[in-house]
Amino acid sequence: MPHQSKRTKQSEPGAQATGHSADKCRMSNIECRLPDSILPFDNRQSTIDNSLLSAIWQALGSVTDPEIPVVNVIEMGMIAGVRIEADGVVIDVTPTFVGCPALDVIRENIRAAVSAVTPAHVTVNVVFDPPWTSERISETGRKKLKAFGLAPPTGQRSVGAMPTLERTPCPYCDSEDTDLESIFGPTLCRSIHYCRSCLQSFEHFKTV
Amino acid sequence: MSRTIDNFESLTAVVKQAVVSLLYRLADDELIIGHRNSEWTGHGPILEADIAFSSMAQDEMGHAQAYYQLLHQLGEPDPDTLAFGRKPREFRCASLVCLPKGDWGFSVLRQFLYDASETVRLTALGDSSLVPLAQLADKLHGEEKYHLMHGRSWVLRLGHATDDSHQKMQSALDYAYPHALGLFEPTECDEPLAQAGISPREEELKRQWESAVAPVLADAGLTVPEGAKPLYGGRVGRHPDALKELLDGMQLVYNIDPTAKW
Numbered sequence: 001m002p003h004q005s006k007r008t009k010q011s012e013p014g015a016q017a018t019g020h021s022a023d024k025c026r027m028s029n030i031e032c033r034l035p036d037s038i039l040p041f042d043n044r045q046s047t048i049d050n051s052l053l054s055a056i057w058q059a060l061g062s063v064t065d066p067e068i069p070v071v072n073v074i075e076m077g078m079i080a081g082v083r084i085e086a087d088g089v090v091i092d093v094t095p096t097f098v099g100c101p102a103l104d105v106i107r108e109n110i111r112a113a114v115s116a117v118t119p120a121h122v123t124v125n126v127v128f129d130p131p132w133t134s135e136r137i138s139e140t141g142r143k144k145l146k147a148f149g150l151a152p153p154t155g156q157r158s159v160g161a162m163p164t165l166e167r168t169p170c171p172y173c174d175s176e177d178t179d180l181e182s183i184f185g186p187t188l189c190r191s192i193h194y195c196r197s198c199l200q201s202f203e204h205f206k207t208v
Numbered sequence: 209m210s211r212t213i214d215n216f217e218s219l220t221a222v223v224k225q226a227v228v229s230l231l232y233r234l235a236d237d238e239l240i241i242g243h244r245n246s247e248w249t250g251h252g253p254i255l256e257a258d259i260a261f262s263s264m265a266q267d268e269m270g271h272a273q274a275y276y277q278l279l280h281q282l283g284e285p286d287p288d289t290l291a292f293g294r295k296p297r298e299f300r301c302a303s304l305v306c307l308p309k310g311d312w313g314f315s316v317l318r319q320f321l322y323d324a325s326e327t328v329r330l331t332a333l334g335d336s337s338l339v340p341l342a343q344l345a346d347k348l349h350g351e352e353k354y355h356l357m358h359g360r361s362w363v364l365r366l367g368h369a370t371d372d373s374h375q376k377m378q379s380a381l382d383y384a385y386p387h388a389l390g391l392f393e394p395t396e397c398d399e400p401l402a403q404a405g406i407s408p409r410e411e412e413l414k415r416q417w418e419s420a421v422a423p424v425l426a427d428a429g430l431t432v433p434e435g436a437k438p439l440y441g442g443r444v445g446r447h448p449d450a451l452k453e454l455l456d457g458m459q460l461v462y463n464i465d466p467t468a469k470w
Binding site: 097098099100101128129131132133162163165181182183184185186187188191192206208 | 256259260262263264266267268269270271273274339340343344346347348350351353354356357358
């Protein structure tokens with residue numbers, strides 16, 4: 001789904017580090033997908049735009065999934081693009097699970113958080129380019145999930161192969177002596193496991 | 209290799225019509241099986257089974273909505289109108305997904321046959337020349353794998369558990385198999401879609417599906433009914449009465465006031 005506008009400025013955190021041109025970023029969101037720890041600064045853009053982009057990314061850092069309130073949407077890898085266009089600010093969100101009932105709440109929370117830092121019109125799009133995979137969760141995000149008692153996604157996503165759910169490491173004691181109890185859990189993104197070592201059940205964010 | 213089609217705007221009229229038809233079939237299958245799944249919410253034989261079908265219902269409804277959204281981009285009505293504002297004959301789902309939920313054995317077997325077909329289809333559509341469809345298919349495929357895992361494990365378990373469970377699963381298979389073959393009902397869109405590299409022909413997908421389900425059914429000790437004839441009609445709007453009953457319930461509240469804001 002192409003995003004076209006007469007005047008498009010696109011940013012991802014740290015995009016400047018690779019020296020991608022703005023044009024290249026516009027053609028493909030994937031090419032400027034980068035880790036989430038750095039706030040954007042692009043010396044090809046005006047100072048006003050840069051300070052707005054920085055404020056937008058900071059605002060996004062305050063939005064969390066209501067069902068996992070410890071990890072923000074940047075750490076979850078859900079932000080596919082932020083652009084300042086002639087008629088407002090556009091945020092592209094790539095959903096974790098397509099049927100996630102929290103998605104509308106997250107979109108609204110993003111719109112509200114970004115609207116608090118700019119009077120411009122804020123549009124929050126749902127995109128599948130790039131498709132969200134569990135590999136998009138940042139290292140910080142993974143640590144926070146684990147501390148929350150939710151075992152982070154394991155392994156690599158492989159298109160052909162079936163996912164592995166056996167021996168998922170326990171988020172409490174790190175033991176791999178664990179059993180899969182149920183492929184589905186309290187939310188559709190989670191499975192339920194039991195740790196034979198510390199004798200606790202735990203949930204796991206599935207690899208997709 | 210076919211040329212890549214980056215967006216819907218560059219489709220020719222014939223191919224665009226074929227894509228619309230394909231999306232209706234994909235979306236309606238998902239919506240209706242999703243609704244059938246939701247009928248187990250609060251009624252599953254064990255808590256985990258209940259949760260699994262409820263989660264899958266949410267997934268399938270979400271997938272249907274994503275397909276309806278693509279249809280909306282192609283000029284069709286918005287997703288809510290498509291789901292709640294159409295008559296049974298306007299739906300393009302296969303009969304397999306319309307059938308009542310039956311007993312637990314039938315539900316898990318139907319789910320397995322359906323999820324295997326989705327896996328085959330989404331794998332193929334992941335390589336589609338039509339980029340927006342390929343991206344969505346790739347995304348959905350990652351989620352659907354868990355459904356297939358679930359269905360397969362139940363089919364294997366119940367196929368061998370007791371004589372009674374085995375017999376129920378075999379009857380479920382005898383009943384469901386011709387309907388499952390109907391998932392691959394050929395349509396006039398097959399050729400334009402195949403030639404544009406958007407989707408393989410239904411016949412080809414059916415062959416892949418048969419070789420995917422056969423070994424699992426054999427492992428479960430179940431026999432594929434010999435000479436089963438596909439039950440067609442769903443893709444042209446001819447459905448079992450069960451669809452009307454389902455839609456009467458599903459669309460009831462919406463139809464009291466289609467303009468209501470929620």
